[in-house]
Amino acid sequence: AFVERIENYNKFEGKDPDTKQIIVNTEWGAFGDNGCCDFYRNDFEREVDKYSNHVNSFTFEKSFSGMYLGELVRLVMVKLVDEGCLFKGNPCPELKKRWEFPTSYVTSIEEDTDTSKNTWSVLKALNLADVATEEDVAIVRETCAVVSERGAKIVAAALAVLLQHINLPEVTIAFDGSVYEKHPKFRIHIADLLAKLVPTTKCTMIMVKDGSGQGAAFVAAVEYKPS
Numbered sequence: 001a002f003v004e005r006i007e008n009y010n011k012f013e014g015k016d017p018d019t020k021q022i023i024v025n026t027e028w029g030a031f032g033d034n035g036c037c038d039f040y041r042n043d044f045e046r047e048v049d050k051y052s053n054h055v056n057s058f059t060f061e062k063s064f065s066g067m068y069l070g071e072l073v074r075l076v077m078v079k080l081v082d083e084g085c086l087f088k089g090n091p092c093p094e095l096k097k098r099w100e101f102p103t104s105y106v107t108s109i110e111e112d113t114d115t116s117k118n119t120w121s122v123l124k125a126l127n128l129a130d131v132a133t134e135e136d137v138a139i140v141r142e143t144c145a146v147v148s149e150r151g152a153k154i155v156a157a158a159l160a161v162l163l164q165h166i167n168l169p170e171v172t173i174a175f176d177g178s179v180y181e182k183h184p185k186f187r188i189h190i191a192d193l194l195a196k197l198v199p200t201t202k203c204t205m206i207m208v209k210d211g212s213g214q215g216a217a218f219v220a221a222v223e224y225k226p227s
Contacts, residue, residue: 001024001025002026002166003021003023003024003166004021004022004023004166005020005021006020006021009022009024028060031059040154044072044075044076045072047075048068051098052068063151063154064151064152064155066103066178068103069103069106069151070103071098071099071101072147073101073105073106073147074098076143077101077140078095080139080143081095085139086136086139087132087136088131092126092128094125094126094127095126095128105122105125106147106148107179107183107184108121108122109122109141110141110145110148110184110185111184116134116138116141119137120137122140123136145185148189152185152186152189152190153190155190156189156194157193157197159173159194160193160194160197166201168201170202170203170204171202171203171204172204172205173204173205173206174207175187175206191203
């Protein structure tokens with residue numbers, strides 16, 4: 001959602017002539033349901049969609065949200081195994097199970113340092129630690145890093161369009177959700193690309209718990225008129 005100047009919004013029929021701004025909910029989780037995002041979607045995203053609970057819906061968020069990010073990583077890893085690039089092509093029954101590689105695994109792996117301790121823990125949970133090599137660990141970490149950064153940059157690209165439209169020197173962006181809160185690099189990737197795409201706008205990024213609930217409460221408070 002973003003704050004819009006009333007003169008830029010021709011769908012609004014307000015009763016208050018003094019209204020200068022309104023809050024517009026973009027519902028961008030469903031952005032791309034009409035096919036407009038197909039130019040960047042890959043085979044992994046299409047497979048995630050095919051086996052999701054909402055086929056051909058919530059298209060945009062299937063590229064980056066906490067519900068799907070882990071599954072995207074899992075699908076990439078499965079392909080790498082099938083092509084003999086990971087775990088020497090050994091069968092990986094646990095890795096073959098759909099939705100069994102949660103985004104919390106990705107977050108944990110992205111927190112790793114030189115020791116790769118978290119990555120080894122994830123591989124142990126998947127019964128892969130005994131067949132994994134240091135090279136396998138590096139590939140798993142790189143997979144998580146690439147899929148995560150791509151998701152963050154997709155978010156940043158969409159935000160940049162809104163920021164260019166709003167066209168203010170300073171804007172605060174409030175995020176909610178587990179990926180932004182817990183992923184150690186997601187916000188960094190977003191901020192880096194925003195700085196490149198919208199250099200004239202200073203962006204302050206903040207974390208908000210229960211953004212939808214707080215937003216509803218805010219709107220209700222603004223509208224409330226005591227009797």
